[in-house]
Amino acid sequence: MTKYVIIGNGIAGVNAANTIRSEDTKGNIEIYTDEDYLTYARPKLPGYIAGIIKFQDLFIRDEHYYNKEKNIQLHLSNKVIDIHIDEQNIELENGQKVKFDKLLLANGSHSFVPPIKGSDKKNVMTIRSLNDSNQLISLIKNIDNVVVIGGGxxxxxxxxxxxxRIENVSIIEFFSRLLPRQLDIEGASLLQKVLEQKGINIFLNSSVEEILGNEKVNGVRLKSNEEIPAQCVIISTGVRPNINLAQKCNINCNRGIIVNEYMETNFPNIYACGDIAEFNGRVWGIIPVAFAQSKVAAINMVNDRKIKYEEIVPSNTLKITDIDLTSIGKIHFEKIPNNIVEKRMSDPKNKIYKKIVIENQDDKSILIGAILLGDKTNSMEIQTLIKQKLNVSNFIDEILLPNTDLKKYL
Ligand SMILES: Cc1cc2nc3c(=O)[nH]c(=O)nc-3n(C[C@H](O)[C@H](O)[C@H](O)COP(=O)(O)OP(=O)(O)OC[C@H]3O[C@@H](n4cnc5c(N)ncnc54)[C@H](O)[C@@H]3O)c2cc1C
Incomplete structure (x- = not known):
């Protein structure tokens, strides 16, 4: 009987365990996580902080799923501190060693904190986990102003x-517009207006020189010398894969753990997937990639090299009330190449801005990117057109019209 050990109980770990169970009904599956909770949806954390999503609705799986339904042994609050590759075991913080036949590193990423003076002060935080979110919720009950560093x-x-929950919130963004990777100039400016109408202060082209205060934070000073009061500072400047564990035992890493199309690392029987993994020089840090990679890793852990991972088109959704944003594929060019055409639909009064990016090839036109801000109509259909690279030349002009049903073209 094969023993599968998984490090990490995020979406990549739990989905891999689920897939392994479908492929191998008898094998022994164990998951180790340093978190104290069953798998929850990180994308729901902002809604939980806002008070819109309840604690019990965060969870993707309940105990019954692991114990009874799938016969997966889940070990919460168990940090893995070492991997002994020659002995084929992992070592836990409590000194216990656990043997494996196949090992999956699905241990995700952490929030990146750039070197800003004063970032070690009390009430300077990052939001990655449910524990972080609980801390923030208790803190904001008693304060009046918050600064968020990073407008991603x-x-x-x-x-x-x-x-x-509180009125005085500011975002400090280094770039000249919000969401530089997901929005073009026009879209970013509309989003900025919507956020400002909600009362959020936005500082563009700005960076924080120092986080101020004695033991506790009481403000930030920008490079421009302007000071903004803040009783809490949240640093949201990207994530980095948790590669320390892998590096310690010579698993090849660059930004993430380097994997091939089978999600194999440079050691036999050791795989990686999700936020921790780097494939084709890229680390994504998004759920669709974690989901797709974990399925490939799991199938190959059971049936050696059965399937290959194929890169997916990334899409991003902003989940805030009263504005929908989906951004998918390539949406912005500094200089538009000759074979690329952009089409826009803009209705500022109703806070709508939509754009599609079309690549003209020899005998067809395909969509390679889209921004849908303020209107979700046909969002799924447009994503499918992009993902499946379908020829849109016969209906290009209909794509952004409000009343078109694109289903008929799929
Ligand atoms: C607030 C928030 C909102 C997000 N919203 C979206 C969204 O809308 N759409 C989207 O696509 N993505 C979103 N993401 C990103 C998404 O959550 C990640 O891509 C996804 O969680 C990656 O899953 P994973 O299983 O690879 O890693 P993780 O979810 O990071 O899980 C890894 C787990 O491994 C554990 N671990 C780490 N080291 C060890 C160790 N040594 N021993 C034991 N356990 C360990 C970690 O504590 C963690 O529980 C969001 C992220 C956050 C934080």
């Missing part, structure tokens, strides 16, 4: 969640 998707979602 997560920074905006967190700022907007806090803004539902």
């Amino acid at each position: 998707l997560l920074g905006i979602e967190i700022a907007s969640s806090i803004n539902r």
